Amino acid sequence: MRKKTDKAGDGDFARDSLATTSRIHGSIARTLGVAIVSGQYQPGDILNNEIDSSEQLQVSRSAYREAIRILAAKGLVESRPKTGTRVTERSRWSLLDPEVLAWFFESEPSEEFLKGLYELRMIVEPAAAALAAERRDDGQLERMRKALIQMESQTLATEAGQAADRDFHDTVLEATGNAPLFTLSSSIGAAVRWTTIFKQRKRELPRDPMPEHWKVFDAIAAGRPDQARQAMERLVGLALEDTRASIAD
Amino acid sequence: MRKKTDKAGDGDFARDSLATTSRIHGSIARTLGVAIVSGQYQPGDILNNEIDSSEQLQVSRSAYREAIRILAAKGLVESRPKTGTRVTERSRWSLLDPEVLAWFFESEPSEEFLKGLYELRMIVEPAAAALAAERRDDGQLERMRKALIQMESQTLATEAGQAADRDFHDTVLEATGNAPLFTLSSSIGAAVRWTTIFKQRKRELPRDPMPEHWKVFDAIAAGRPDQARQAMERLVGLALEDTRASIAD
DNA sequence: TTGGCTATTTAGTCGGACAAATAGCGATCT
């Protein structure tokens, strides 16, 4: 009933979670998903039936159906015989699913939505930093330090610098030892990446983010939860300000 | 390309999100999903190929494939030609997806996982209550009041009482005006409330939850964020204590 | 008017064929 891999070799398997779009069902799901989250289809709208839709999209009905299953799994649509497949109300959407977020970012998300993500980050990350200060182990601390050093030398203007930034925040989340909390990191990371791009479109880096990052790190390293929370609050708060400024423009 | 419903009639469509298991692909997904989150399949394990699996489960290959697409959409598995379909590392799982959470609760989740969920709820819900105190409108306030009155008369022992409890918390979340926050907390709340049912299997209601609920309501009605946050902290904290007690048993 | 029956429409399921990708092996060349 179950086959075990000989050597837990997940090394080169991890890289391409993006490959999801390389198959037909994935790309159809993406197409429809973007159309839905961008408002091209409204909640309550009914998609054409499977026969017509698959013909219009030039794919087999099976591939189309698999795409619909993906969308349904993320709460974007709901199917039933006779009625058809309809777009569900927004409150049912898995807004924090990495793919759904990616679809949002493909056709600029509303300012309100971005604000919501930042607000969520403002709630979650400081609390996470506090927990991390209590529970981090040496390995995690070391990864945080390396990420910050990398970030310092590359700056947020480079891809590598942004990746380092993500690594740092990911490791903080991981250090909370709270798996459900950790899954938020990819969502939050996506939001951050997007807003970083936003910011750079209009102006150079508005401010050096390193001092705040180091303060967070120091507090976590020192095992001071309250201090870590406050430092992270400042960090996220400043990022929010910058984003607000570049959006307001 | 798009067909609009005449009367936005989503009224009777909303009830059965559970119907997802009534179709074969859904029930297969559930079976496999439970097997995965319960640890019966480990990350890195490779599932039997589609032909064998679908034969063993007595379903067509198409239905089996649709089930796999659902699991892949929730990050539980990853498929590729030649290699097969393998269970992904836990960090990729959409732990906050309502269905994934439901699968966890089907085979009692680990204490650590439960603790994580409560911890997250403890972070998010008080913050949400604070935001709600600033942004709620009269209609939301009215719905909260009605829910609490219903909850008071029915008690948590009845289905209607639990529904009222859900309504109250959902309305608080809605009142934050933050969609991402809403989806996050709503799925956590729904999942955690399953433990309420667990609790009641073992003992009667350990304590009257109404005073804390009314305090949250009053603070939100009065537009006092800090007070609302503290009241919600107490509310969730007490629920956590109760759960801990019934687990320890 | 109402109640149930039936027709119709739609997703759901099936089975079987063929295509594409790729990991792993083996032959070949250096």
Next chain:
DNA sequence: AGATCGCTATTTGTCCGACTAAATAGCCAA
């Protein structure tokens, strides 16, 4: 011996067409 290239077998991916089951709408009869 080692590296490199190409082949092959395995597995998922895609397609097709038929049939099943569910759910609605509308008709017909009481």
